[in-house]
Amino acid sequence: MQELLFEFISKYITLNEEEKNVLLSLDLFRSVKKGTTLLNEGQNSKDSYFVLKGCIRTYYIKGGEEKTTAFFTEMEALTPPCVTSQTPSEYYVSCEEDAILLISNSDTGEEVNLKFPKFEIMCRKFSEELLAKERINFDEFKTSSPEQRYLNLIQKRPDLIQRVPQHQLASYLGITPVSLSRLRARIIVNNKN
Amino acid sequence: MQELLFEFISKYITLNEEEKNVLLSLDLFRSVKKGTTLLNEGQNSKDSYFVLKGCIRTYYIKGGEEKTTAFFTEMEALTPPCVTSQTPSEYYVSCEEDAILLISNSDTGEEVNLKFPKFEIMCRKFSEELLAKERINFDEFKTSSPEQRYLNLIQKRPDLIQRVPQHQLASYLGITPVSLSRLRARIIVNNKN
DNA sequence: TTCTTTTCTTATCTTTAGATAACGAATGTA
């Protein structure tokens, strides 16, 4: 697991042994059981999540309905808005598979960044990259129909379709579960012709 | 204009006079006429944009149709994916109003960041903030109907509805111009009852 | 195992978005 993390970090900065040890000494690795709620609506957390293994999910409850908006799997990171805006969380974060996460508190994170400018650089590059990706994703979402979005998802994140229940995928695709089921049936029929 | 910039920066870091002068010496301010294309599809640019005044817009051309995906107005920033990924741009960036932009090259940007860690910190905070906002936006988009998205836009960015042609707003909302026109009519009728 | 809950599908009906065309209004240009 540590190796995975360092390999990931090496895409942004080069760490020496000492720096690696500093990072490990922070003791950020956590095993989390499937079904665990990491963040509740209304809660005021300072924790960010980096997924080393498993899958976590963000969802809102609107009109009594769960609205899933994102999944974070291996090597993906989530800093909930409540962390930076210091307001109660609008959504839930739950663990969808037994997972190994790196959970870091924003206060200690800031400290580390101050002591090790390298980490600051890494964080900057990483968030710039995530922002660019997020915008592209959003662009694709806006310019596609539900069916295209589903087909696109099959291409881009085939694993998600296997590891996540369909009704969660549905709201992730911006549609209802019933609609996704129909749409899938339609695709199969059309492919036969 | 410089004052506006420094005021914005002060939300993230504190600059002394010397640092302000360094920033100004980079000579990044540009006046851009309405209608100017800042970035073409297929182009390999290294420029990022920060809007001090005016409005710029990103759009794709898909099947001969313009698909507008984003607007950037006062104090908003755009680093096109081609800048960081070093691949040809997938979209266009055009100037929708006479504007004053801060246009910075990613190479010189990196240099400045190296010399002034403060800028690095600012960039990190700024992109983290933008990422959080972008995700919230995307979440709201996914969990709303076209009509709710339009009403939401009226609340959140009332200026856009005034300053941008409706057919561009439409694809920004993920729908066709005809559909937006209809939806607006529907809202008016429903409000009368 | 049995029972319950969750998940997915299918069907019906209603609502709304997409495609296309036609029209008037506004805008820009010669």
Place this chain on the structure above:
DNA sequence: TACATTCGTTATCTAAAGATAAGAAAAGAA
């Protein structure tokens, strides 16, 4: 000014999504 282009609305038709209900299959718990 006259002309052309762009822009927004409206109407028609089609296709697909939302709401709701019902049922089967799968998963989880007692």
